[in-house]
Amino acid sequence: EAGVAQSPRYKIIEKRQSVAFWCNPISGHATLYWYQQILGQGPKLLIQFQNNGVVDDSQLPKDRFSAERLKGVDSTLKIQPAKLEDSAVYLCASSLEQGGNEQFFGPGTRLTVL
């Protein structure tokens, strides 16, 4: 079974530039999550989708971050414009359903903002 795919694996941009990350969850998984993990900290949930609807985006900085999951499969996370403090690893995860199911994480995208 293929795991969660993410691209790119690494990205370096300058502040005020825009960047987008892509995630392809495990086939059949209805729930998709985006996390931000700053060096030395645990992952922080940014947004959770159930199919193509948003379940929770309370910790998403909506002035600069946006995410979509068209057709309830792939998802993209965008930052526009990026700030220095956005430097982190962005993790995508998926699970069969919401409510306690095991989450399967992708390898993450390491973003460096200069």
Next chain:
Amino acid sequence: LAKTTQPISMDSYEGQEVNITCSHNNIATNDYITWYQQFPSQGPRFIIQGYKTKVTNEVASLFIPADRKSSTLSLPRVSLSDTAVYYCLVGDMVSNFGNEKLTFGTGTRLTIIP
């Protein structure tokens, strides 16, 4: 919000049994306890989940006392490959309202010594 407290770091020798304890004094009735493992440059990986008493799988055991205010992840006969960060999560596994179950703390950095 059920907050968790774990030791920041632990060291152990190969072949030993390692026990990592997590405190969650204000755990709610519907809350489950879930542990994830994270290796450098990878996303977290589900280890085990439980509600009460003892749960065992091929990787680890999870011990939960009757009051459920703490839990202990037990790794039998650790090897160098068990060096990782271990996260304890507590949250509502049923309704998924709010994002309690999706809150990772700073975790416990476990180092296995040859």
